[in-house]
Amino acid sequence: MPSNVLTRKPFWQLMLLNIRPFFREPATLFWTFGFPIFMALLLVQAFSGEKPMAEVNVVVIEQEKIDADWYQAIEKDNKVSILNIEDAALIARINAHFAEPNSEVSPGEGLSSILSNHGDVLILTPSGLFSTRNSHEQAIAFSHVMALQDQARKPYLDGVIDLQGFRYIDWLIPGIIVLQIIGIGITSISNGLVSDRQQGFFKRLKLSPFSRLDYVIGIVFARVFLLIFQLVALFATFYFLFGYQPLGNWLSILTVLLLGSVVLCLIGVLVGARSQKVEVATGISNLLYFPLMFLSGIYFDTSNFPQAIQNIVQWLPSTAFLDAFRLTANQGASLADVSVQVQTLAGFSVVLLVMIYFLFDWGDEK
Numbered sequence: 001m002p003s004n005v006l007t008r009k010p011f012w013q014l015m016l017l018n019i020r021p022f023f024r025e026p027a028t029l030f031w032t033f034g035f036p037i038f039m040a041l042l043l044v045q046a047f048s049g050e051k052p053m054a055e056v057n058v059v060v061i062e063q064e065k066i067d068a069d070w071y072q073a074i075e076k077d078n079k080v081s082i083l084n085i086e087d088a089a090l091i092a093r094i095n096a097h098f099a100e101p102n103s104e105v106s107p108g109e110g111l112s113s114i115l116s117n118h119g120d121v122l123i124l125t126p127s128g129l130f131s132t133r134n135s136h137e138q139a140i141a142f143s144h145v146m147a148l149q150d151q152a153r154k155p156y157l158d159g160v161i162d163l164q165g166f167r168y169i170d171w172l173i174p175g176i177i178v179l180q181i182i183g184i185g186i187t188s189i190s191n192g193l194v195s196d197r198q199q200g201f202f203k204r205l206k207l208s209p210f211s212r213l214d215y216v217i218g219i220v221f222a223r224v225f226l227l228i229f230q231l232v233a234l235f236a237t238f239y240f241l242f243g244y245q246p247l248g249n250w251l252s253i254l255t256v257l258l259l260g261s262v263v264l265c266l267i268g269v270l271v272g273a274r275s276q277k278v279e280v281a282t283g284i285s286n287l288l289y290f291p292l293m294f295l296s297g298i299y300f301d302t303s304n305f306p307q308a309i310q311n312i313v314q315w316l317p318s319t320a321f322l323d324a325f326r327l328t329a330n331q332g333a334s335l336a337d338v339s340v341q342v343q344t345l346a347g348f349s350v351v352l353l354v355m356i357y358f359l360f361d362w363g364d365e366k
Contacts, residue, residue: 015218040176056080056141057121065126069152165247165330174325175298185264190281193272202362220265246329253328259345260321266352273360292318320344
């Protein structure tokens with residue numbers, strides 16, 4: 001047998017050694033890969049859905065003094081329900097209360113009855129349009145009614161155009177995919193290493209024809225190989241359920257996914273490098289998992305963070321991974337366009353490999 005095949009054989013055997021248990025134990029396969037896919041779907045559904053605007057209730061005071069075109073546009077809109085007030089005393093009281101914006105007044109008996117029956121309302125008077133609650137929903141309703149005024153003066157088409165790659169769902173899905181890789185790369189690998197160490201696996205492997213680098217690379221690429229199945233399932237599911245379709249070059253996307261997955265798996269190896277108990281590895285994994293989840297821009301755009309935090313999170317490997325993934329998948333960026341992120345990930349890979357080589361507990365110390 002050629003010498004180069006003998007040299008390579010330990011690496012492939014170690015890689016297969018880490019892959020086979022997942023296919024032998026259906027429960028392990030489900031909880032490691034199936035359940036995260038289920039959670040990913042829940043997260044996408046929870047964070048991507050926008051509630052449609054509720055029916056807008058508009059209380060109209062002195063309708064004859066309201067701009068006729070505007071009133072007609074409001075009346076024709078199927079999202080708006082109009083309640084005309086004809087009680088002279090109530091009209092006088094409301095006009096007095098709403099003479100100035102941003103005022104704090106007692107609603108009185110008549111207006112309290114309206115609010116009780118119709119909930120939050122907008123009040124349209126000859127002097128203007130007023131909200132009765134400072135809330136996000138009221139702000140949307142207010143903008144909708146004001147837009148009807150503009151449309152009444154100059155009719156125009158009103159609608160929403162989904163720009164593929166720039167929808168919120170397009171922004172969110174790469175983050176959910178990276179989150180799954182973070183969980184599998186860090187938690188699964190670190191716990192597996194500790195379990196092998198407790199069973200004396202590393203001491204037995206010292207008698208085998210393999211190098212320590214073979215083992216580290218073998219376990220990383222075993223997880224990357226298994227991640228391929230999960231990513232295929234995620235991409236297919238997101239395509240059929242949400243119409244998500246990456247716009248970039250698949251070679252660039254896969255390169256970023258490979259490099260980012262390797263870095264996150266190496267972090268998992270580093271966590272398990274010296275941990276002697278699963279509880280310790282789990283605690284360290286959680287200590288890394290949650291900051292990476294909230295600071296990497298998975299749910300919230302990092303540009304909304306304070307500048308001091310932005311200066312820190314931009315150097316996180318998960319941030320570089322996610323930024324490069326979003327740019328290549330959603331905006332068609334090339335590898336040259338994300339060279340900074342790619343270099344950051346490559347640098348982390350080298351640093352982590354060196355740290356693992358010197359810090360890993362192979363059982364020599366006992």
